[in-house]
Amino acid sequence: MTERKPLGMPFESWIDRQIREAAERGEFDDLPGTGKPIPGAGRPQDDNWWIKNKLAEEGLSMPLPPSLALRKEADEVLELALKAGSEGEVRLLVQGINEKINKAIRRGAAGPPVDLFPFNVERVVERWRVSYPDGRPRTREEEDDQGAGVRRR
Structure with missing residues (x-):
């Protein structure tokens, strides 16, 4: 513990x-960062600079408001559904996200307004069928043989 400041001595x-x-x-x-420039020196800092740096250091990201997280999840589920191994899997994935979207529409969600509508299951299944006319995903070798190495949406 540090000693107390003597009386009569200026603080500085x-x-x-x-x-x-x-x-x-x-x-x-031997302090961390010795001899290195201070990260972010000279750049303006926002009010949450420390937490943003800590999240980046830990490999995490800022949590999204629920409505934006749902939108992101819907995009990811649609992408997964279009790569699914069977029509049944496509239907399960789309029905699952549709339940979440309907719940958010009914109850509302924190953050920006929910501007999502449930996916039309039959349309998603049809898109999947177009991608996989024989009812199964193609292997990488089959895609390369057909020159279809480009990612589909």
């Missing part, structure tokens, strides 16, 4: 002495 002198003595003892040696 006392603080400077504490820092100088700590530096002489080597307490500032």
